[in-house]
Amino acid sequence: xxxxxxxxxxxxxxxxxxxxxxxxxxxxxxxxxxxxxxxxxxxxxxxxxxxxxxxxxxxxxxxxxxxxxxxxxxxxxxxxxxxxxxxxxxxxxxxxxxxxxxxxxxxxxxxxxxxxxxxxxxxxxxxxxxxxxxxxxxxxxxxxxxxxxxxxxxxxxxxxxxxxxxxxxxxxxxxxxxxxxxxxxxxxxxxxxxxxxxxxxxxxxxxxxxxxxxxxxxxxxxxxxxxxxxxxxxxxxxxxxxxxxxxxxxxxxxxxxxxxxxxxxxxxxxxxxxxxxxxxxxxxxxxxxxxxxxxxxxxxxxxxxxxxxxxxxxxxxxxxxxxxxxxxxxxxxxxxxxxxxxxxxxxxxxxxxxxxxxxxxxxxxxxxxxxxxxxxxxxxxxxxxxxxxxxxxxxxxxxxxxxxxxxxxxxxxxxxxxxxxxxxxxxxxxxxxxxxxxxxxxxxxxxxxxxxxxxxxxxxxxxxxxxxxxxxxxxxxxxxxxxxxxxxxxxxxxxxxxxxxxxxxxxxxxxxxxxxxxxxxxxxxxxxxxxxxxxxxxxxxxxxxxxxxxxxxxxxxxxxxxxxxxxxxxxxxxxxxxxxxxxxxxxx
Amino acid sequence: xxxxxxxxxxxxxxxxxxxxxxxxxxxxxxxxxxxxxxxxxxxxxxxxxxxxxxxxxxxxxxxxxxxxxxxxxxxxxxxxxxxxxxxxxxxxxxxxxxxxxxxxxxxxxxxxxxxxxxxxxxxxxxxxxxxxxxxxxxxxxxxxxxxxxxxxxxxxxxxxxxxxxxxxxxxxxxxxxxxxxxxxxxxxxxxxxxxxxxxxxxxxxxxxxxxxxxxxxxxxxxxxxxxxxxxxxxxxxxxxxxxxxxxxxxxxxxxxxxxxxxxxxx
Numbered sequence: 027x028x029x030x031x032x033x034x035x036x037x038x039x040x041x042x043x044x045x046x047x048x049x050x051x052x053x054x055x056x057x058x059x060x061x062x063x064x065x066x067x068x069x070x071x072x073x074x075x076x077x078x079x080x081x082x083x084x085x086x087x088x089x090x091x092x093x094x095x096x097x098x099x100x101x102x103x104x105x106x107x108x109x110x111x112x113x114x115x116x117x118x119x120x121x122x123x124x125x126x127x128x129x130x131x132x133x134x135x136x137x138x139x140x141x142x143x144x145x146x147x148x149x150x151x152x153x154x155x156x157x158x159x160x161x162x163x164x165x166x167x168x169x170x171x172x173x174x175x176x177x178x179x180x181x182x183x184x185x186x187x188x189x190x191x192x193x194x195x196x197x198x199x200x201x202x203x204x205x206x207x208x209x210x211x212x213x214x215x216x217x218x219x220x221x222x223x224x225x226x227x228x229x230x231x232x233x234x235x236x237x238x239x240x241x242x243x244x245x246x247x248x249x250x251x252x253x254x255x256x257x258x259x260x261x262x263x264x265x266x267x268x269x270x271x272x273x274x275x276x277x278x279x280x281x282x283x284x285x286x287x288x289x290x291x292x293x294x295x296x297x298x299x300x301x302x303x304x305x306x307x308x309x310x311x312x313x314x315x316x317x318x319x320x321x322x323x324x325x326x327x328x329x330x331x332x333x334x335x336x337x338x339x340x341x342x343x344x345x346x347x348x349x350x351x352x353x354x355x356x357x358x359x360x361x362x363x364x365x366x367x368x369x370x371x372x373x374x375x376x377x378x379x380x381x382x383x384x385x386x387x388x389x390x391x392x393x394x395x396x397x398x399x400x401x402x403x404x405x406x407x408x409x410x411x412x413x414x415x416x417x418x419x420x421x422x423x424x425x426x427x428x429x430x431x432x433x434x435x436x437x438x439x440x441x442x443x444x445x446x447x448x449x450x451x452x453x454x455x456x457x458x459x460x461x462x463x464x465x466x467x468x469x470x471x472x473x474x475x476x477x478x479x480x481x482x483x484x485x486x487x488x489x490x491x492x493x494x495x496x497x498x499x500x501x502x503x504x505x506x507x508x509x510x511x512x513x514x515x516x517x518x519x520x521x522x523x524x525x526x527x528x529x530x531x532x533x534x535x536x537x538x539x540x541x542x543x544x545x546x547x548x549x550x551x552x553x554x555x556x557x558x559x560x561x562x563x564x565x566x567x568x569x570x571x572x573x574x575x576x577x578x579x580x581x582x583x584x585x586x587x588x589x590x591x592x593x594x595x596x597x598x599x600x601x602x603x604x605x606x607x608x609x610x611x612x613x614x
Numbered sequence: 615x616x617x618x619x620x621x622x623x624x625x626x627x628x629x630x631x632x633x634x635x636x637x638x639x640x641x642x643x644x645x646x647x648x649x650x651x652x653x654x655x656x657x658x659x660x661x662x663x664x665x666x667x668x669x670x671x672x673x674x675x676x677x678x679x680x681x682x683x684x685x686x687x688x689x690x691x692x693x694x695x696x697x698x699x700x701x702x703x704x705x706x707x708x709x710x711x712x713x714x715x716x717x718x719x720x721x722x723x724x725x726x727x728x729x730x731x732x733x734x735x736x737x738x739x740x741x742x743x744x745x746x747x748x749x750x751x752x753x754x755x756x757x758x759x760x761x762x763x764x765x766x767x768x769x770x771x772x773x774x775x776x777x778x779x780x781x782x783x784x785x786x787x788x789x790x791x792x793x794x795x796x797x798x799x800x801x802x803x804x805x806x807x808x809x810x811x812x813x814x815x816x817x818x819x820x821x822x823x824x825x826x827x828x829x830x831x832x833x834x835x836x837x838x839x840x841x842x843x844x845x846x847x848x849x850x851x852x853x854x855x856x857x858x859x860x861x862x863x864x865x866x867x868x869x870x871x872x873x874x875x876x877x878x879x880x
Binding site: 051052053054055056058059060061062064108112153154155156157158159281358360361364365380392396399402403 | 694
């Protein structure tokens with residue numbers, strides 16, 4: 027098969043293949059149905075030489091799926107993806123720890139892998155006998171094939187799965203006999219090692235050709251089996267590290283494409299930037315200003331006045347991160363995200379409400395009729411409102427989520443390695459995901475401050491903007507730094523929310539501590555200012571709620587927002603789950 | 615006698631799973647209000663029918679819905695040529711004549727409606743009929759039972775704390791594979807092997823719960839599939855029309871579930 031595809035599309039430009047992505051969701055659900063396996067699937071990218079991957083690969087708990095299989099006609103490719111994914115699933119379900127590869131020849135490695143493939147498939151078929159139909163049709167090797175090692179191995183593979191297959195070759199027959207005689211030991215991976223080793227020796231003595239460099243596992247649905255072996259090199263890396271390494275590698279390639287020197291790359295985990303951002307990184311709180319400064323008053327409780335134009339607020343552009351980080355967050359919180367989708371679906375339908383005792387309507391209100399008749403008989407004037415109407419109550423509200431990104435959000439959450447900010451980011455992600463499905467207008471903004479002359483305000487997603495990759499990149503790029511001048515941020519958020527024409531307007535604040543700033547020593551000053559700001563918002567019909575991540579925070583949050591509008595979470599990690607459900611509860 | 619239509623003449627089939635019959639008998643002896651919790655189609659309604667038969671009480675069932683008002687439960691004045699007449703609602707009938715009153719899917723009813731059961735579910739055991747200015751003392755044999763599906767209702771629909779705390783609860787789930795197969799075989803008339811296979815298929819749909827399915831296939835659905843198979847419909851087709859098609863409209867999940875069905879059938 028000539029290498030047409032890779033010649034047509036040089037490295038990095040292989041078109042996003044629709045084939046796998048179009049069936050991905052149903053196949054993922056299929057694995058869940060069979061074995062409750064929820065495995066992250068990644069699209070395998072071309073190797074260093076630009077060749078597209080030819081087989082599925084399993085590593086570090088991920089399935090790397092080629093975008094397409096070469097030489098397979100389109101109608102079969104759906105079935106092939108299914109077969110490949112179930113085979114990978116069978117490995118994940120039944121293959122134990124990696125085999126040590128030390129001391130084995132390439133031919134033996136290939137044969138042990140082949141027996142292991144057959145073993146996990148047999149075990150899978152014990153549970154789900156119908157899987158035979160999924161796999162068998164891809165075994166096309168026949169007894170008349172060439173006597174080369176790959177051909178013999180493809181015939182053996184078929185002999186081990188297809189009960190109706192006849193093959194007179196002595197080696198294939200021996201393999202088949204050894205494998206099925208050991209049926210009682212199928213549960214043990216050591217079996218693959220033993221039988222594979224024996225058969226490898228036999229094949230070696232037959233002096234057939236085997237070139238490990240050209241060898242590709244047959245049939246096409248089976249994975250490359252690299253994940254089976256422990257070559258005794260670097261210790262297996264946890265998935266997150268593997269991903270970082272991978273991302274770093276990709277960044278490197280992209281940067282080279284832009285003709286940048288490699289020295290620009292920091293150590294390892296530089297996040298991939300969108301190519302659109304050629305802005306140099308700026309320090310936190312000093313990003314580019316996008317609008318003329320806003321001036322806001324501030325309440326001074328000591329003299330009891332609003333100091334006019336006391337605080338300067340700048341809207342700034344956020345640094346961009348990698349939107350894929352956000353996609354990964356959704357993947358990691360898949361269960362919560364799914365549950366939220368279900369919740370959102372039920373909240374979305376406008377619910378019918380029955381209005382009774384109406385002067386007109388589409389049907390009679392039985393109770394009102396009876397009352398009317400009772401009054402009539404008593405000689406009173408009956409109440410003419412005897413109808414009822416069914417109306418649908420529509421959702422009509424907009425919400426602004428305001429995140430505190432001051433320096434304290436860079437601290438790790440209690441009992442976990444992640445920072446408060448990354449928890450806020452996850453929460454905002456799930457929140458945006460839910461709201462995007464719900465259709466309520468929403469915005470996500472963030473703030474920090476550096477004295478009264480410089481409050482920074484970031485629009486991650488505005489009300490009019492779609493929740494797209496650009497918004498996700500801004501969310502991914504948030505960093506922690508500086509202080510929390512909450513009152514001014516509330517006033518500005520209120521001004522933006524005020525422009526929304528919806529019936530209800532909701533401001534949700536997430537913060538991890540009490541307001542503070544470098545030029546304020548009096549603890550009460552900013553607290554009272556924030557309280558004043560909340561009262562001002564309430565007067566304009568904006569409902570203000572706060573979620574506090576500081577378990578000791580109830581007292582000061584209550585002081586600012588009022589007891590009914592405060593929710594304190596004792597464990598910050600729960601925020602991603604709590605925030606969207608909290609919103610749904612508020613909004614229905 | 616009143617409520618004769620609500621008596622259960624023959625024993626409804628029920629296969630006890632974990633001592634729930636004895637628990638319920640003890641609760642009935644104390645006339646304790648009971649809550650049956652569990653996913654749909656796992657046998658809650660059948661259980662209460664069986665218990666009503668076993669205890670020899672009539673069973674008044676009310677399927678709750680969102681538009682239900684307190685008068686739908688308690689009763690209302692109706693008109694006849696002579697004037698207004700009071701008509702007892704199902705709850706009042708059960709209270710007067712000593713039946714078991716079963717409020718099915720109580721969370722569907724609005725919370726202000728369910729409050730009418732409060733005086734019945736504490737030591738008072740009375741039902742005030744304010745429109746008639748009457749206080750009905752509950753018959754000594756009266757018991758209130760509600761059912762409640764915690765998985766399926768959302769944060770938007772929940773029982774009030776003050777309602778919840780009046781009940782003792784028995785939790786129902788899908789039984790073990792062997793027991794469930796026995797139930798499916800008995801109710802549908804398929805062979806034990808087929809029933810076991812159906813239960814295995816159900817397991818794969820229950821794996822999908824939360825991954826596209828709101829709820830896995832229930833025992834009741836398996837019985838439907840079994841009944842079709844018992845009439846000679848091919849098992850895969852029976853599963854398709856009784857399990858796969860009803861449970862979801864999501865094409866991808868449907869495809870995954872049908873593929874899992876065919877993977878289970880040799």
